Amino acid sequence: MDITFDNVSYIYQPNSPFEHRALENLSFQIPSGSFVAVIGHTGSGKSTLIQHLNGLLAPTHGSVTIGDVMLQAGSKPKNLKALRKQVGVVFQYPEHQLFEETIEKDISFGPLNFGVQEEEIKQRVQETIEAVGLSSDMLERSPFDLSGGQMRRVAIAGVLAMNPRVLVLDEPTAGLDPKGQREIMDMFYKLHHEKNLTTVHVTHSMEDALAYADYVIVMHNGHMYMQGKPLEVFKEKEALNKVGLDVPEIIELTTKMNKRFGLSLEYKKQSVEELAAEAAHKLKGGSV
Amino acid sequence: MNSSMVIGQYVPGDSPVHHMDPRAKITIIFFFVIVVFFANSVASYGALALFALLSVGVTKIPPRFIAKGLKPVWFLIIFTFILHLVVTKEGNVLFSVLGFDVYSGALIQGVAISLRFFLLILITSLLTLTTTPIAITDAIESILHPLKRIKFPVHELALMMSISLRFIPTLMQETEKISKAQASRGVDFRTGPIKERLKAIVPLLVPLFVSAFKRAEELAMAMEARGYQGGEGRTKLRELALRKIDYMVLVLFTFVIIAVFLTRA
Amino acid sequence: MEQSFLEFQNVSFQYREDSPVVLDDVSIQVNQNEWVAVIGHNGSGKSTMAKLMNGLLFPNEGHVYVDGLKLSDENIWEIRRKVGMVFQNPDNQFVGTTVKDDVAFGLENHGIPREEMIKRIAHSLKAVGMEEYEDHEPHRLSGGQKQRVAIASVLAVAPSMIILDEATAMLDPKGRKEIMHTVNQVRQERDVSVVTITHDLNEVTLADRVIVMNKGNVWFEGTPRELFEQKGDLQSIGLDIPLVSKFAHELKELGLNVNKQPLNHEELMDELWTLHSTM
Numbered sequence: 031m032d033i034t035f036d037n038v039s040y041i042y043q044p045n046s047p048f049e050h051r052a053l054e055n056l057s058f059q060i061p062s063g064s065f066v067a068v069i070g071h072t073g074s075g076k077s078t079l080i081q082h083l084n085g086l087l088a089p090t091h092g093s094v095t096i097g098d099v100m101l102q103a104g105s106k107p108k109n110l111k112a113l114r115k116q117v118g119v120v121f122q123y124p125e126h127q128l129f130e131e132t133i134e135k136d137i138s139f140g141p142l143n144f145g146v147q148e149e150e151i152k153q154r155v156q157e158t159i160e161a162v163g164l165s166s167d168m169l170e171r172s173p174f175d176l177s178g179g180q181m182r183r184v185a186i187a188g189v190l191a192m193n194p195r196v197l198v199l200d201e202p203t204a205g206l207d208p209k210g211q212r213e214i215m216d217m218f219y220k221l222h223h224e225k226n227l228t229t230v231h232v233t234h235s236m237e238d239a240l241a242y243a244d245y246v247i248v249m250h251n252g253h254m255y256m257q258g259k260p261l262e263v264f265k266e267k268e269a270l271n272k273v274g275l276d277v278p279e280i281i282e283l284t285t286k287m288n289k290r291f292g293l294s295l296e297y298k299k300q301s302v303e304e305l306a307a308e309a310a311h312k313l314k315g316g317s318v
Numbered sequence: 319m320n321s322s323m324v325i326g327q328y329v330p331g332d333s334p335v336h337h338m339d340p341r342a343k344i345t346i347i348f349f350f351v352i353v354v355f356f357a358n359s360v361a362s363y364g365a366l367a368l369f370a371l372l373s374v375g376v377t378k379i380p381p382r383f384i385a386k387g388l389k390p391v392w393f394l395i396i397f398t399f400i401l402h403l404v405v406t407k408e409g410n411v412l413f414s415v416l417g418f419d420v421y422s423g424a425l426i427q428g429v430a431i432s433l434r435f436f437l438l439i440l441i442t443s444l445l446t447l448t449t450t451p452i453a454i455t456d457a458i459e460s461i462l463h464p465l466k467r468i469k470f471p472v473h474e475l476a477l478m479m480s481i482s483l484r485f486i487p488t489l490m491q492e493t494e495k496i497s498k499a500q501a502s503r504g505v506d507f508r509t510g511p512i513k514e515r516l517k518a519i520v521p522l523l524v525p526l527f528v529s530a531f532k533r534a535e536e537l538a539m540a541m542e543a544r545g546y547q548g549g550e551g552r553t554k555l556r557e558l559a560l561r562k563i564d565y566m567v568l569v570l571f572t573f574v575i576i577a578v579f580l581t582r583a
Numbered sequence: 584m585e586q587s588f589l590e591f592q593n594v595s596f597q598y599r600e601d602s603p604v605v606l607d608d609v610s611i612q613v614n615q616n617e618w619v620a621v622i623g624h625n626g627s628g629k630s631t632m633a634k635l636m637n638g639l640l641f642p643n644e645g646h647v648y649v650d651g652l653k654l655s656d657e658n659i660w661e662i663r664r665k666v667g668m669v670f671q672n673p674d675n676q677f678v679g680t681t682v683k684d685d686v687a688f689g690l691e692n693h694g695i696p697r698e699e700m701i702k703r704i705a706h707s708l709k710a711v712g713m714e715e716y717e718d719h720e721p722h723r724l725s726g727g728q729k730q731r732v733a734i735a736s737v738l739a740v741a742p743s744m745i746i747l748d749e750a751t752a753m754l755d756p757k758g759r760k761e762i763m764h765t766v767n768q769v770r771q772e773r774d775v776s777v778v779t780i781t782h783d784l785n786e787v788t789l790a791d792r793v794i795v796m797n798k799g800n801v802w803f804e805g806t807p808r809e810l811f812e813q814k815g816d817l818q819s820i821g822l823d824i825p826l827v828s829k830f831a832h833e834l835k836e837l838g839l840n841v842n843k844q845p846l847n848h849e850e851l852m853d854e855l856w857t858l859h860s861t862m
C-alpha cells in the first residue's frame with residue numbers, strides 16, 4: 031500500500047504547559063513494496079511518526095494516507111480497524127505485550143480480533159511460528175517460560191499472523207546477540223520480498239539501514255532532515271554527524287582507505303569480501 | 319509528559335511557604351482541620367479564612383491555577399450548600415424557590431458548612447502545591463519516628479512511598495505503551511458492549527502486572543547491589559530542620575487558634 | 584605479576600536443583616585496574632556470572648574471592664561496597680526521586696556522614712558530566728543520562744571494581760559512546776577494575792582482556808587481538824567479529840600479509856601502510 035504524509039505536524043498535549051511539537055511539517059511518500067529505514071537520534075520523532083501509520087495517533091495538522099484510508103487533522107478517522115488489520119506494528123521490546131497462557135493463543139490473538147476464521151488461524155499460527163525460527167512443538171507452552179530471544183520471536187509471530195500488508199518495525203532487534211539480530215533481520219527481509227510487503231523500519235543501526243533498506247528517512251527534532259537512497263544519504267558524513275548520526279562503518283573504512291592510499295574505491299553495497307578483494311588488487315598493483 | 323500533573327500538582331516557587339519545613343506545614347494543617355470544626359461565628363471563621371488566604375497570597379501561585387485544582391470539589395461544595403438549604407428547617411422562612419421554603423437558619427448553616435469545606439480543601443491543597451512529594455514523605459517518616467519503638471516499620475513505609483512516587487510516571491508510560499501495542503493487534507478499548515470492553519482489559523493488565531513484577535525484582539536486585547539492608551545504620555542526605563520562619567508561622571497560627579476560641583459564639 | 588582483584592575458582596551454579604547448570608566449573612580472574620569484557624550468546628551465563636561477583640548469588644560449587652576475601656554471608660556487604668554494578672535497564676535501577684537522591688542512596692546505605700555525602704555526590708556527578716542535573720527527576724532524563732547517573736551512584740561509593748551488565752544495550756549509538764567515554768575517563772582518574780558485559784563488538788576492542796562465554800563455559804580468555812584472529816569459530820557460537828577484523832582476514836587471504844590483527848581503522852591503515860611502502 032502506498033503511504034503519503036502531507037504536511038503532517040503532531041503536538042503532544044496541545045495548549046498545556048507540557049505542549050511538545052514532536053513532528054513538524056512532514057511530507058514524504060513511500061511507494062507500495064518499498065523497504066524504508068527511519069533513522070534519527072533519540073527523541074527525534076521516529077516513534078511518533080510510525081504511530082501515525084496505523085492510526086494510534088492522528089495528525090494535529092495535515093493528513094496521512096495509507097492505502098485508501100486517510101487520517102486527517104480535525105476529522106474522526108473511519109475504518110481504523112480495517113487499517114490496523116493491514117498494518118502490523120512490531121514495537122520496541124515486543125515481548126512485553128505477551129499475555130496469553132500458551133504461545134498458540136498469543137499468536138492467534140490478533141487474527142481472532144480481526145475476525146479471521148478458526149481454520150485459517152490454525153494454519154497461520156503454523157506458518158508464522160516457523161517463519162520466526164521456532165518449532166511448532168512449542169505451541170502449547172507458556173510464552174513466559176521462554177528465553178528473552180524466544181519471547182521476542184513469539185511476539186513477532188503474533189504480528190505476522192495478522193497477515194499485514196505493511197510491516198512497521200520499531201527497533202526489533204535491540205538486546206539480542208549478534209546472531210539473533212542477523213536472523214531476525216534476515217527473516218523480515220525475506221518476508222518483505224516473498225509477500226511483497228511495504229516495510230518501515232526504525233533503527234539506530236546505520237549498518238541495518240544500509241543493508242536492508244532501499245530508501246532512508248533521516249529525522250531531526252521532528253523535521254525531515256534528509257531522505258534518499260541509502261548510498262546517497264550515507265555519503266553525507268558531515269551532515270549526519272551534525273545530528274548525532276554516523277555513516278556505516280564499511281563506508282567510513284572505504285573513505286579512509288581512499289584518503290590514506292590515494293585509491294578510488296567506491297562502495298556500492300559489495301560484501302566485505304568483494305571490497306577487500308578490490309582493495310587488495312589496487313594496493314598490490316599500485317595502479318591507482 | 320502528563321505525569322507531573324498526577325503527583326500532586328507541585329508548583330516550584332521561592333516563597334516562605336515553599337521554604338517551610340514540611341513537618342511544620344503538616345502540623346499546622348492537622349490543627350487547622352480540627353479547629354475549623356470549632357468555628358461557629360463570623361469572627362472565628364474570619365480568622366481562619368484570613369490565615370488561609372494570607373498563606374495563599376504569600377505563595378505567589380496564581381489563584382487561577384489553584385481554582386483549577388479545586389475544580390473537582392466545587393461540585394461537592396455547591397452540592398453540600400444546596401442540601402443544607404433544602405433539608406434544614408430552622409429560623410424564619412426567607413423566601414421560597416420551586417415550592418421549597420428556604421429558612422434563614424438553613425442559609426446560615428449552608429454558608430458555614432460550605433465555607434468550612436472550602437477552607438479545608440484550600441489549606442490541604444496548599445501543602446501539595448508548595449511541597450515536593452518526597453519532602454512530604456520525609457516529613458511523614460520524621461513525624462512517625464517515635465512509632466519505631468513499638469516496631470512500626472516507619473522507614474520501610476517511607477521508602478515504599480517514595481519508590482511508588484518514583485515509579486508512577488514510569489508505569490503510566492508503560493500502560494500507554496502496552497495499550498498501544500494491543501490496539502495494534504485489534505483490541506478495541508473504546509467502543510463496543512461493556513462486556514467486551516471489560517474483556518479487552520485482560521491483554522492490558524496481564525503484561526502490566528508481569529512488567530511491574532519484573533521491575534520490582536530488578537529494582538530489589540539493584541538496591542541490594544548498592545548495599546541496601548534496611549533502615550539500620552543508614553545516614554540521610556535529606557535533613558529536616560525547623561528554622562526561624564517555621565517558628566514564626568507556628569506562633570502566628572497559635573494566635574489564630576486562640577482567636578478562634580475567643581470569638582466563638 | 585599483576586595482582587588479581589577478583590577470582591572464581593571452579594565455580595558452578597544452577598538456579599534451582601532441578602534446573603540446568605548455568606555455569607559449569609568456571610575459573611577466571613580480574614586483575615587490579617584491568618578492563619575485562621565479557622561476551623557470549625543470549626543465555627550463556629554472563630549476567631549470572633556478574634551476580635556471583637558481588638554476592639547477589641552464591642556458587643553451588645567452588646569459591647569466589649574478592650580482594651582476598653572469600654565471598655560469604657558475613658562479608659557480602661563489604662564486598663558489595665568494593666564491587667559496584669550497573670544494570671541493563673536504566674529505569675529499574677533508579678531508586679531516588681531526583682538525580683541527587685539517587686546518588687545519595689548508596690552512600691546512605693553505607694552510613695556515610697552527610698557532609699561527606701554532599702562532597703561525594705558533587706564529585707561523582709561531575710565525573711560523569713551530570714552536575715547540572717542534580718535536581719532532575721528520572722523521567723525527564725534520556726536513557727544515556729540515566730545510565731551516567733547510575734555510574735555516578737556506583738562511583739560515589741568508591742568501589743575497587745565496577746561491573747556494567749549490558750549497561751549500553753538500551754541506548755542509542757550516541758548514548759553508548761557517552762557511556763564508553765565516561766568509563767574511559769573514570770579509569771584514567773581512579774584505580775578501578777572494570778568488567779563490561781556486552782553484545783557490542785566495538786566495545787570489546789577497548790578492553791584489556793576478553794572472556795567469551797558459551798553455554799556456561801569459558802570458551803576463550805585473552806586479548807581482543809587474539810580473539811579476533813579466529814574468525815569462523817566465533818560465528819559458530821552465535822557471535823561475530825568486528826568489520827575491521829573481517830577486512831583484515833580477507834586481505835590476509837588475498838596474500839597481503841597483515842601481521843598484527845588490527846582492532847580499529849587506524850591500526851589497519853598503519854599495517855597496510857607499512858606493507859604498501861615496502862611493496
Ligand SMILES: Nc1ncnc2c1ncn2[C@@H]1O[C@H](COP(=O)(O)OP(=O)(O)OP(=O)(O)O)[C@@H](O)[C@H]1O
Binds near residue numbers: 042319755
Ligand atoms: N506521550 C507523550 N507525551 C508528551 N511528549 C511525548 C510523548 N511521547 C513522546 N514525546 C516526546 O516527543 C518527542 C519525540 O518522541 P519519539 O518517541 O517519537 O522519539 P524517537 O525518535 O522514537 O526516540 P527514541 O529513539 O528514543 O525511541 C520526544 O521529545 C518525546 O519526549
Ligand SMILES: Nc1ncnc2c1ncn2[C@@H]1O[C@H](COP(=O)(O)OP(=O)(O)OP(=O)(O)O)[C@@H](O)[C@H]1O
Binds near residue numbers: 178623625627628
Ligand atoms: N532467575 C532465574 N531463574 C532461573 N533461571 C534463570 C534465571 N536467570 C537466568 N536463568 C537462566 O540461566 C541461563 C543464563 O542466564 P543469564 O541471564 O546469565 O544469561 P546471559 O548470558 O546474561 O544472557 P543475555 O545475553 O540474554 O543477557 C539462561 O538459560 C536463563 O534462562
Ligand SMILES: [Mg+2]
Binds near residue numbers: 076077078200
Ligand atoms: Mg522510539
Ligand SMILES: [Mg+2]
Binds near residue numbers: 629630748
Ligand atoms: Mg544478561
